[in-house]
Amino acid sequence: MSLNLAAPSFIAWQLTRDCNLACLHCCTDSAPGRPFPNELTRQESLSIAEQIVKAQVPYVLLAGGEPLIVPHFFELAQFLGHGGVYLKVETNGQIFGEKEAEKLSHLPIRSLQISIDGATQAVYSKMRPGAFLEKTLFACRTARKFNLPLEITFAPTKINIFEAEAVIDLAASLGAFRLNTGHLMRLGTAAKLWEKLNLSPEDYKKFYNLLEMKEKEFSGKMEILFRPFSIQEDLMAKKISSPGTILILPDGRVRVSGFLPYTCADLRQETLIQAWEKCQKAYQNPKISSGFEEILKDDFVLAGANQLRPLETSDLPAMV
Amino acid sequence: MSYQSLIKRAWKSGDFVVSQDNSSASQESSTVQSRENVRRELEDIIEREAADASACLAASKGGVMKLAPFVKFREEKFGAVLFETRSEKVYTLSPTGAAVVREIVAGVDSASLFGKLKEKYEDSTGNMEKEAVGFLTELKGKGLIVE
Numbered sequence: 001m002s003l004n005l006a007a008p009s010f011i012a013w014q015l016t017r018d019c020n021l022a023c024l025h026c027c028t029d030s031a032p033g034r035p036f037p038n039e040l041t042r043q044e045s046l047s048i049a050e051q052i053v054k055a056q057v058p059y060v061l062l063a064g065g066e067p068l069i070v071p072h073f074f075e076l077a078q079f080l081g082h083g084g085v086y087l088k089v090e091t092n093g094q095i096f097g098e099k100e101a102e103k104l105s106h107l108p109i110r111s112l113q114i115s116i117d118g119a120t121q122a123v124y125s126k127m128r129p130g131a132f133l134e135k136t137l138f139a140c141r142t143a144r145k146f147n148l149p150l151e152i153t154f155a156p157t158k159i160n161i162f163e164a165e166a167v168i169d170l171a172a173s174l175g176a177f178r179l180n181t182g183h184l185m186r187l188g189t190a191a192k193l194w195e196k197l198n199l200s201p202e203d204y205k206k207f208y209n210l211l212e213m214k215e216k217e218f219s220g221k222m223e224i225l226f227r228p229f230s231i232q233e234d235l236m237a238k239k240i241s242s243p244g245t246i247l248i249l250p251d252g253r254v255r256v257s258g259f260l261p262y263t264c265a266d267l268r269q270e271t272l273i274q275a276w277e278k279c280q281k282a283y284q285n286p287k288i289s290s291g292f293e294e295i296l297k298d299d300f301v302l303a304g305a306n307q308l309r310p311l312e313t314s315d316l317p318a319m320v
Numbered sequence: 321m322s323y324q325s326l327i328k329r330a331w332k333s334g335d336f337v338v339s340q341d342n343s344s345a346s347q348e349s350s351t352v353q354s355r356e357n358v359r360r361e362l363e364d365i366i367e368r369e370a371a372d373a374s375a376c377l378a379a380s381k382g383g384v385m386k387l388a389p390f391v392k393f394r395e396e397k398f399g400a401v402l403f404e405t406r407s408e409k410v411y412t413l414s415p416t417g418a419a420v421v422r423e424i425v426a427g428v429d430s431a432s433l434f435g436k437l438k439e440k441y442e443d444s445t446g447n448m449e450k451e452a453v454g455f456l457t458e459l460k461g462k463g464l465i466v467e
Contacts, residue, residue: 006396009403009410058392058403086392086405110390110405149406244410 007055008276009244012063012258015045015073016250019065021092023128025117025155025197027187027258029306030065039250042072044268048248049076051272053083059110063090065250074103081107088113088151093139094131101146112143113151113180118159119166126159137174144175154181155190156207157197164207168214171222178223181211183230187259191303231259231299235292246279253308256282260291261304262311282311385424385433385456385467393421402464411464420452424465430456 014028016039022031040048052060060080067073068091081087088111089104096114104112116136118124124133143150152171156164171179184190184198199207208229215224228234247255254265254275264282265275282288288311294301387393390406400418402411413421423436433456434449441448459465 004396004398005401007394009401010408056392056394058394059405059408084392086390 004280005244007273008057008246008279010059010061011052011057011246011248012061013248014063014065014250015067015070015076016065018069019092020069020094021066021128021131022189023092023117023131024159024189024193025127025157025184026189027185028065029188031189035065036250040252040268042075044252045072045076046079048252048267048272049079049083052080053085055272055276057085059086059088061088061090066092066095068095068100074100077104077107081109084108086110090115091139092128092131093136095135096139096142098142098146101142101148104148105146109148111151111178112148113153114140114143115153115155116140116167116170117155117157119163119170123160123163127155127157137170140174140176150174150176151178151180152176154179155184156181156199156204157184158199158203159197161199161203161207165210165214168210168218168224172218176222178225180225182226182228185231186299186302188306194303231302232296235259235296246276249308254279255308256288256311257292259295259302259305260288261307261309262287262291263308264311285311287311384427384429385465386427387421387425388463388466391464393425395422404462404464411462416448416451417455420455421459421465430467 016035017028017030018035018039019026019030019032062073062077064070067089070076077087077089086108089109090113093114114136116124116133117127118133121133124136125131140150140152152167152174154160154164154167154171160167168179183204186194186198190197208226211224211226215226218224228237243257247258248267249255249263252267253263254267256262256264256279262282265278267275270278291301387402388404390404392403392405394401394403395418396412398412399415400413400421402413402421403409404411419437419441420433423433428436434452437443437448437452443449456465460467
């Protein structure tokens with residue numbers, strides 16, 4: 001059901017594709033030195049932020065790549081936060097310390113989401129080559145010290161599944177309000193390494209059982225969010241309709257869905273509200289419903305989801 | 321005077337005195353420095369606390385309702401929407417629901433809510449109050465408003 005909202009209820013804003021890590025399971029193909037060719041400037045980003053505030057969008061996710069390496073990240077977060085927008089920030093926690101936490105503590109942060117993909121340095125650094133678990137744990141503790149709501153994500157793979165329970169316990173001991181997990185998404189780098197990373201159906205079943213058990217154990221203390229468990233379940237739950245959300249790419253294009261290879265607007269050329277209207281109309285395009293149906297049949301098609309192209313004008317993938 | 325200014329004035333009035341040892345000039349200088357640091361830290365804490373002070377004061381008055389933390393309200397053509405940003409749930413409101421929440425956002429207390437609604441909207445069927453009562457119960461049940 002489409003709500004016919006005047007503006008989005010949620011904006012996921014990928015500020016950059018550049019990252020300080022190159023994680024095996026990355027769904028956005030991010031890595032050091034891999035920004036989009038023409039990412040938004042500070043001025044362009046602030047102009048979009050101004051439109052977000054004006055449209056009373058209640059909630060914005062700032063993500064990447066690694067959003068903290070964007071030079072105007074804090075300026076943008078402050079502009080949105082002071083404009084009354086609630087914020088969620090996704091970071092790998094490698095460059096998050098007291099200075100960063102203190103700045104965010106003055107803003108309406110609803111979730112600071114940090115990924116912990118292993119409970120030991122050995123496993124963590126296999127998933128995130130070159131990364132230090134201790135830095136991530138320091139980021140989590142610092143976030144809590146400054147009363148920031150901490151959310152932990154865990155992406156299950158063959159490399160780290162045997163530490164899943166330890167990560168959940170660790171998240172609780174760090175004071176996280178939520179642990180967010182589910183089936184590994186067949187997107188980006190993870191899709192390229194799918195056979196090496198993806199669990200067997202039996203292992204997913206065991207993992208699901210563990211999550212149900214942990215959900216009971218931590219009831220009232222930490223939410224364990226794992227339903228819908230997979231992209232397919234998510235699509236079935238939403239009945240393929242306009243979701244009230246838009247996804248802004250680092251170069252200002254607007255993506256119809258994180259699971260489909262289509263863009264439907266460009267915030268360098270159009271206003272946020274015009275882009276929002278185009279997004280809603282996009283869901284009437286048969287390519288969208290057939291795209292989702294293909295994913296429901298076989299998630300292999302997700303592997304090409306980051307080969308973006310305009311929905312209306314061409315079927316040729318753009319090289320990005 | 322804002323809550324923040326009030327607390328800053330309390331600090332400046334000398335209510336918070338850090339004892340000093342005047343045995344040497346350098347010690348005095350270091351004590352002054354330390355007082356400056358304490359003051360800066362306190363002012364930072366005040367700034368953080370003051371951000372939510374108005375909402376806390378309003379909520380402490382008996383019977384005053386307010387949107388729960390993490391909930392945002394936006395008017396729409398069809399009525400309005402409430403966004404629960406923590407669970408990322410969206411609730412659509414009819415024009416009557418929107419009218420109720422508009423009053424809550426404006427800081428009305430529960431005793432005068434229905435009077436305010438009757439002043440502003442025609443209620444030929446007399447159902448408005450009944451609908452509003454049911455709606456308020458639902459909002460509280462879902463944790464979208466607090467009293």
